[in-house]
Structures are given as C-alpha cells and as structure tokens.
Amino acid sequence: xxxxxxxxxxxxxxxxxxxxxxxxxxxxxxxxxxxxxxxxxxxxxxxxxxxxxxxxxxxxxxxxxxxxxxxxxxxxxxxxxxxxxxxxxxxxxxxxxxxxxxxxxxxxxxxxxxxxxxxxxxxxxxxxxxxxxxxxxxxxxxxxxxxxxxxxxxxxxxxxxxxxxxxxxxxxxxxxxxxxxxxxxxxxxxxxxxxxxxxxxxxxxxxxxxxxxxxxxxxxxxxxxxxxxxxxxxxxxxxxxxxxxxxxxxxxxxxxxxxxxxxxxxxxxxxxxxxxxxxxxxxxxxxxxxxxxxxxxxxxxxxxxxxxxxxxxxxxxxxxxxxxxx
Ligand code: AMP
Ligand code: TRP
Numbered sequence: 001x002x003x004x005x006x007x008x009x010x011x012x013x014x015x016x017x018x019x020x021x022x023x024x025x026x027x028x029x030x031x032x033x034x035x036x037x038x039x040x041x042x043x044x045x046x047x048x049x050x051x052x053x054x055x056x057x058x059x060x061x062x063x064x065x066x067x068x069x070x071x072x073x074x075x076x077x078x079x080x081x082x083x084x085x086x087x088x089x090x091x092x093x094x095x096x097x098x099x100x101x102x103x104x105x106x107x108x109x110x111x112x113x114x115x116x117x118x119x120x121x122x123x124x125x126x127x128x129x130x131x132x133x134x135x136x137x138x139x140x141x142x143x144x145x146x147x148x149x150x151x152x153x154x155x156x157x158x159x160x161x162x163x164x165x166x167x168x169x170x171x172x173x174x175x176x177x178x179x180x181x182x183x184x185x186x187x188x189x190x191x192x193x194x195x196x197x198x199x200x201x202x203x204x205x206x207x208x209x210x211x212x213x214x215x216x217x218x219x220x221x222x223x224x225x226x227x228x229x230x231x232x233x234x235x236x237x238x239x240x241x242x243x244x245x246x247x248x249x250x251x252x253x254x255x256x257x258x259x260x261x262x263x264x265x266x267x268x269x270x271x272x273x274x275x276x277x278x279x280x281x282x283x284x285x286x287x288x289x290x291x292x293x294x295x296x297x298x299x300x301x302x303x304x305x306x307x308x309x310x311x312x313x314x315x316x317x318x319x320x321x322x323x324x325x326x
Contacts, residue, residue, distance in 0.1 A: 078303030
C-alpha cells in the first residue's frame with residue numbers, strides 16, 4: 001500500500017474551490033492508500049497568528065475534514081506540532097539545503113514581498129515541508145500545482161542525503177491535483193476563487209449559511225447574452241457556474257447545457273443554489289456535531305500517536321546515519 005501524505009494550513013474559510021480542487025480527492029485517496037493528513041500549524045506561524053484564533057482554526061479544519069468524509073479509521077489525521085520529529089528533522093534538512101535554492105522559491109518571494117523584514121521561518125518554510133513528507137517515508141504527495149517547486153526541493157534534499165549518507169529517505173512523488181475543477185471567483189470569473197479576497201460574495205465557504213450561498217450565487221457575475229453554454233473565454237461567468245453545477249451534481253456540462261437551453265440565468269442560478277446547498281448542508285450538520293465532540297479530540301490524539309510511531313523510527317534511522325546522539 002502506498003503511503004500518502006499531505007499537509008493543510010489551518011486557515012479558516014475553506015471554500016468550494018479547495019473542496020472540489022483538493023479535499024474531495026483526499027477522501028477518495030483514503031480508500032486505497034495509507035493516508036496521513038496533517039494540519040500544519042507550525043507552517044502557519046511563519047507569519048504572525050493570533051493564538052486563540054489559531055487554536056480555533058486547527059479544530060475547525062480537523063472537524064471539517066471529518067465532516068466531508070475523512071474517516072479516522074481509514075486515515076491518520078493529526079496536528080503537526082503534536083509530533084516533535086517535524087521540527088527536529090527540519091533542522092537536519094536545513095543543514096543540507098542551500099540558501100541559494102531556498103531563495104529561488106516563488107512562494108517565499110511572493111509571501112515576503114509585503115513584509116518589511118521577512119522572518120527566517122518564512123525562508124525555511126519549504127524545508128519544514130520537506131521534513132513533514134520525509135518523516136513518514138511518503139510515496140505520494142497530493143498537492144496543488146503551486147506546490148510543485150516545494151516537492152522538487154524535497155526530492156533534491158532526499159536524494160542529496162541518500163547519496164552522501166546512504167539510503168535514508170524514500171524519494172516522494174508529487175500527485176498534482178486535477179486542474180479540471182479550477183473554480184473561479186463568483187464576482188470576477190477571470191481570477192481563482194480564493195480565501196483572501198475582500199469580497200465575501202466572491203466565494204462560497206463550506207460553512208456558509210443557505211442564505212449567504214443564495215446571495216453569492218444570485219449576484220455572481222455573468223454576461224448580457226443570456227444563453228447558458230460553456231465558453232470559458234467568451235462566457236467565463238456562466239462557464240464557472242456550469243463547472244460548479246457539474247462538480248456538485250456529478251452531471252455532465254453538455255447535459256446541463258441541453259437542460260437549460262431555454263432557461264434564463266435567474267432560473268439556472270436558483271437551481272444551482274439548491275444543488276450546492278444539498279451537498280453542503282449535510283456537511284455542515286456533521287461539522288456542528290463533530291466540532292464540540294470528544295470524538296474529534298480522540299481522533300487527533302490517536303492520529304498523533306500513530307504518526308509519532310512512524311516518526312520515531314525515521315528519526316532513529318536519520319540520527320544513526322548522521323552520527324548524532326548516543
Ligand atoms: P490554498 O489554501 O489556497 O493553498 O488551497 C488548498 C488547496 O485547494 C490546493 O491544493 C489548491 O490546489 C486547491 N484550490 C485552492 N483554490 C482553488 C480553486 N479556486 N479552484 C480549485 N482548487 C483550488
Ligand atoms: N505548503 C503547503 C501549502 O501551502 C502545505 C504543506 C505543508 C504541505 N507541509 C506539507 C503539503 C506537506 C503537502 C505535504 O499548501
């Protein structure tokens with residue numbers, strides 16, 4: 001069985017773009033992989049966080065994961081900072097990475113450009129990510145395309161250490177999530193739906209109320225032509241709504257075009273509200289059950305124990321290879 005590992009930052013506001021583009025695939029993967037899903041809270045503190053909000057977000061994300069169908073009996077869900085091996089291994093990997101390669105990371109360049117003075121952790125962020133992955137002898141890392149460079153770096157560091165110190169790490173492969181379901185912003189279908197947009201109606205978050213979902217969809221940007229057909233360049237708004245409709249209902253876009261060939265945008269949008277609510281409301285119900293439950297805390301505790309067991313073995317091996325410790 002292949003070992004699968006992925007990390008997600010505990011930032012709230014998970015939207016349907018994240019859900020369709022990434023999370024649903026995590027759920028599918030748990031059926032035939034040995035999956036470990038980590039809430040990477042130590043990556044979050046590379047930029048300042050409010051401690052109370054961070055704690056809340058960690059538990060929110062964990063509960064949401066379980067609510068969408070990640071099953072702690074089938075996969076391991078845990079919080080990064082609960083397993084000390086991540087930070088420990090990161091140090092060792094840092095001593096085997098170069099400032100030159102780290103300064104080429106585009107995510108670092110983007111995130112540091114608005115900071116008067118960038119924290120060192122923002123610079124070494126990709127090395128902590130490499131540690132997350134290598135700590136668990138990971139075969140496959142499902143991530144968004146934007147993480148390609150970090151996966152390459154992880155492979156480079158692993159190979160470098162294997163060459164110098166002997167076989168130490170499994171060299172992982174990235175599994176880049178399908179671009180097919182790239183969901184665009186509802187207010188501006190030429191840009192990706194994102195957590196950071198100031199306009200809350202640009203996105204649908206998984207925990208949005210039916211009323212908010214309705215408002216966001218009904219006021220979404222379309223065009224003046226009035227016909228419902230897929231044409232991403234000429235009709236990006238309607239095309240995006242068709243993509244969302246299709247992803248949520250499992251129906252083909254061509255079939256939706258036929259069904260709505262004589263309908264107006266208003267009627268189409270109304271049906272889309274129903275389709276989205278039908279999937280999100282049960283998720284929200286489960287979320288509200290799981291979030292305050294002992295079940296959630298137990299799952300995270302069990303997950304951390306399972307992760308710790310694997311991490312401990314890897315750290316022993318790594319220290320032995322490097323001649324560290326007793
Ligand atoms: P982020 O938190 O923005 O890095 O996104 C987490 C995951 O969701 C990544 O794997 C992305 O590929 C995916 N994702 C984010 N935004 C979208 C979007 N608008 N459409 C599809 N997938 C997305
Ligand atoms: N850097 C990833 C992101 O921003 C999150 C992450 C941290 C991660 N550690 C990881 C992803 C390990 C996959 C594997 O999305």
